[in-house]
Amino acid sequence: MSYERLTAENAAVLFVDHETGLANGVQTQSPPDFINNVKALVTITQIYNLPAVITTSATDGPNGPIMPVVEQGLPKAAIVHRPGQINAFDNKDFAVAVKATGRKKLLIAGISTEVCVAFAALSALELGYDVYAVLDASGTWSKLVEEAAIARMVQAGVNPITWVAVGAELLGTWQSSTGEAHAKLMGDHLPFAGYNLAGYLSIKGQA
Secondary structure, three states: OOOOOOOOOOEEEEEEOOEHHHHOOOOOOOHHHHHHHHHHHHHHHHHOOOOEEEEEEOOOOOOOOEOHHHHOOOOOOEEEEEOOOOOHHHOHHHHHHHHHOOOOEEEEEEEOHHHHHHHHHHHHHHOOOEEEEEHHHOEOOOHHHHHHHHHHHHHHOOEEEOHHHHHHHHHOOOOOOOHHHHHHHHHHHOHHHHHHHHHHHHHHHHO
16 A cells, blocks of 8 residues: 555545535534534635635525535635536536646545535546545434445545544644644644643643
8 A cells, every 4th residue: 555645735625515404414413513523624724725626506495505614714715506416526617626726635525425425536536536535524314324425435445534634644743834723723623632732831831
């Protein structure tokens, strides 16, 4: 095997169907946990200045508008509204927007895991991308369904990952120029990490 790490220069993030109506059906995480994880991935995208593509399906229907945490957090992202294609890569504008990022590694998150994430991930693999499914920033209506989707993606060659792992691999070292922003990310979105950081800073201040 080879291990080519995620970097701020080789990765892009795809947010597939993070829409308010679909988010109401996510039962694989609690609503606060899911929103927290999506927001964390959005913040990572900001910190490392990663190109992002947002896509939606039927925003004027039951799927609803883009989740505010995504749309407001990524005002510079390319947005592609699909008129009906279930697999995002079946939409030419989306495929073009992804290619335009110039990135080889794609971090994909979305609702639902077994359809919107899995279909896009499999198509991206076929197109030659290295694909990472950000599972905790994705969701669906059943743990069984989620497990089947993960098994299918992993068998095909998709890398399962979480936002913490994405962020840590991009950070590389706490001596990085992004270290302070990354520490805030961890404190804001992973409570025990925030407590640890607060304790460390308190001790450091007393030294």
